[in-house]
Amino acid sequence: MIYRETGQFKTSYASDQQLFPILQDRVVVIGFLVFAFAVVPFVASEYLFRAILTPFLILSLAALGLNILVGYCGQLSLGTGGFMAVGAYAAYNLALRLPDLNLIVVFILAGLCATVVGAIFGVPSLRIKGFYLAVTTLAAQFFLDWLFARVGWFTNYSSSGSVAAPPLEIFGYPIQGPVHKYLFVLAIVCVLALLAKNLTRGAIGRSWMATRDMDVAAEVIGIRPLHAKLTAFAVSSFYVGLAGALWAFVYLEAWEPLAFDVNRSFELLFMVIIGGLGSILGSFLGAAFIVILPIALNQLPTKLGIPLSTASISEIELMVFGALIVFFLIAEPRGLARLWAIGKEKLRLWPFPH
Amino acid sequence: MSASARNLTIAFFALLAFAAVSPMLFQGVRFPQWLEIVIGGLMSGVLYSLVALGLVLIFKASGVFNFAQGAMVLFAALTLVKLMDHMPLVAALAVTLVVMVALAWLVERLVLRPLVNQEGIVLFMATLGVAYFLNGFGQIVWGADVFTLDVGMPKEPKILLDKMFEGGILVSMEDVVAALIAALLVASLAIFFQKTSTGRALRAVADDHQAAQSIGIPLNRIWVIVWSVAGMVALVAGVVWGSKLGVQFSLQQVALKALPVVILGGFTSIPGAIVGGLLIGLGEKLSEVYLGPLFGGGIENWFAYVLALVFLLFRPEGLFGEKIIDRV
Numbered sequence A: 001m002i003y004r005e006t007g008q009f010k011t012s013y014a015s016d017q018q019l020f021p022i023l024q025d026r027v028v029v030i031g032f033l034v035f036a037f038a039v040v041p042f043v044a045s046e047y048l049f050r051a052i053l054t055p056f057l058i059l060s061l062a063a064l065g066l067n068i069l070v071g072y073c074g075q076l077s078l079g080t081g082g083f084m085a086v087g088a089y090a091a092y093n094l095a096l097r098l099p100d101l102n103l104i105v106v107f108i109l110a111g112l113c114a115t116v117v118g119a120i121f122g123v124p125s126l127r128i129k130g131f132y133l134a135v136t137t138l139a140a141q142f143f144l145d146w147l148f149a150r151v152g153w154f155t156n157y158s159s160s161g162s163v164a165a166p167p168l169e170i171f172g173y174p175i176q177g178p179v180h181k182y183l184f185v186l187a188i189v190c191v192l193a194l195l196a197k198n199l200t201r202g203a204i205g206r207s208w209m210a211t212r213d214m215d216v217a218a219e220v221i222g223i224r225p226l227h228a229k230l231t232a233f234a235v236s237s238f239y240v241g242l243a244g245a246l247w248a249f250v251y252l253e254a255w256e257p258l259a260f261d262v263n264r265s266f267e268l269l270f271m272v273i274i275g276g277l278g279s280i281l282g283s284f285l286g287a288a289f290i291v292i293l294p295i296a297l298n299q300l301p302t303k304l305g306i307p308l309s310t311a312s313i314s315e316i317e318l319m320v321f322g323a324l325i326v327f328f329l330i331a332e333p334r335g336l337a338r339l340w341a342i343g344k345e346k347l348r349l350w351p352f353p354h
Numbered sequence B: 001m002s003a004s005a006r007n008l009t010i011a012f013f014a015l016l017a018f019a020a021v022s023p024m025l026f027q028g029v030r031f032p033q034w035l036e037i038v039i040g041g042l043m044s045g046v047l048y049s050l051v052a053l054g055l056v057l058i059f060k061a062s063g064v065f066n067f068a069q070g071a072m073v074l075f076a077a078l079t080l081v082k083l084m085d086h087m088p089l090v091a092a093l094a095v096t097l098v099v100m101v102a103l104a105w106l107v108e109r110l111v112l113r114p115l116v117n118q119e120g121i122v123l124f125m126a127t128l129g130v131a132y133f134l135n136g137f138g139q140i141v142w143g144a145d146v147f148t149l150d151v152g153m154p155k156e157p158k159i160l161l162d163k164m165f166e167g168g169i170l171v172s173m174e175d176v177v178a179a180l181i182a183a184l185l186v187a188s189l190a191i192f193f194q195k196t197s198t199g200r201a202l203r204a205v206a207d208d209h210q211a212a213q214s215i216g217i218p219l220n221r222i223w224v225i226v227w228s229v230a231g232m233v234a235l236v237a238g239v240v241w242g243s244k245l246g247v248q249f250s251l252q253q254v255a256l257k258a259l260p261v262v263i264l265g266g267f268t269s270i271p272g273a274i275v276g277g278l279l280i281g282l283g284e285k286l287s288e289v290y291l292g293p294l295f296g297g298g299i300e301n302w303f304a305y306v307l308a309l310v311f312l313l314f315r316p317e318g319l320f321g322e323k324i325i326d327r328v
Helices: A013-017 A023-043 A046-072 A080-097 A103-126 A131-150 A177-201 A203-213 A215-220 A225-252 A262-275 A280-304 A310-331 A335-349 B003-026 B031-062 B069-084 B089-112 B120-142 B173-195 B197-207 B209-214 B219-245 B250-255 B258-265 B270-295 B300-314
Strands: B158-160 B169-171
Touching (some): A046 A080, A046 A177, A046 A203, A046 A262, A046 A280, A080 A103, A080 A131, A080 A225, A080 A262, A103 A131, A103 A225, A103 B300, A131 B120, A131 B258, A131 B300, A177 A225, A177 A280, A203 A225, A215 A225, A262 A280, A262 A310, A262 B120, A280 A310, A280 A335, A310 B089, A310 B120, B003 B270, B003 B300, B031 B169, B031 B173, B031 B219, B031 B258, B031 B270, B069 B120, B069 B219, B069 B250, B089 B120, B173 B219, B173 B270, B197 B209, B197 B219, B209 B219, B219 B250, B258 B270, B258 B300, B270 B300
Antiparallel strands (some): B158 B169
């Protein structure tokens, strides 16, 4: 009754092609953005910003990047953590060696560094696919881990191997405190999510999806696989690299190569699977799920009065992760985003299901 | 195999062989030391082969790339260690085997059967989930400490060939025993696959699922059997690895090394898993000792992957894998 498109006529191409063709969707999205930008900073606690909102936003950016590669272009990657590390260390070195550079430029350049590295490691995808590709991206992961741990130049010869980000400042305006950091990340994520949505709607996104669905058929209708796959790797790595830079600069502030190890790659892959392959919204839902789950698992036993050690909580976390992955693959291979879409369909008919 | 791919393969191995011998030519390394490293490399390669073997078995029979093989190795080793506190070795081995068979049955029931006919990538991700679950489960049930596993393998190394070379060469007897166990395992697997009717059924399923099913081979039972066999291989690998390195979480990470092994050897070939494992072990040790100092050490972690990656570029089906004509 509330949610239906009856009476909303599309009288121009622009209105036919807009992002959210249904008025109610637009209202909800704009309302949500206003809420996130204008209400949350005033009501949320510092803990919420630090432990949930900021990591959630940054990880959803990384998941978005991975989703472009895995969900839209169908190229499995296990090297996401490595590409995040490229972004983080590129940003660190740029900020260190060119201190006058604007932070936004630093982040964009860091993303571009990851783009180059990602495109290089994407080259094998032109010859191989599936598991073989997964292993080559795993090669990227281990190689990059080693590179940042062992080659002193990247860490500015820091003896412990850990590096610290410089203070954040844009146009002379310092970004300090959880609220400012949250708003900064939120703004970046919004812009990039919009960009990703439009990329996937456009010609390039269609070429990715065609390659994913059937590469031979895509080639027959004139899509160059080389172009489609390498752009997917490049765009995906840009997002992932930028997320890595944000993760390092905004969330961690001081980090070592271990922050971007192979477990991070798996975690991001889980976000994409649970959230929904080939869905922008899914990346956010998956990231939210994976960020909140460990915290919920941490709080739940104490709330219920069951004493559990932190070690066994992390083990339960592993079990729940594993079980959920299998559950989602069986029950809803298209993830939380699909559940959301089903809910919307149901809502359109409600309360008269005929 | 096309002529150019064959030439490239030959060139690749010629280059590898040359690189393996080159320390003696350029760095003045003496033969006994070199031989010691080669033997050490081959022995650790045997261990990689053991894990890779499990991967290949499952991939052949069900087309599933089983990421959980490493977790199964860890789980089997943990179970064995804990059971050995309560019973003698043989009984513990038997009970662990039963546990692995039960695990195989559960995986087939709860994971593979609902996902039948899904794409390979989906199944792969499901095994990732199984791996996580097993890791968490194993540690919750058996604890997350580092355990020492003592199944009576000889610990002290022996000096061999001391008549031929001055000082002889040091060989770890543990590795030799491990290699013998691996050889025994491969031989018994070969007999199982070639001579028994179940083995024939397994090969039929590996060849063509639908054809196998249409002549009355029960796919579900075959999957349980093949996962059980993989569980048994994981147990053997767990025993060997565990007594060498101690039973701990990092066993799982070491098992990731089996991935480049199967890539090099081919996903569908048991001999490929063995040869690939040996090559990777050898290449890793030699590169670490002679090439490592140039790069600042620690290249063991990625050398195997890069080796496999280079090889993939001109021979995507691996050394002995089936040639699949496929446009990419």
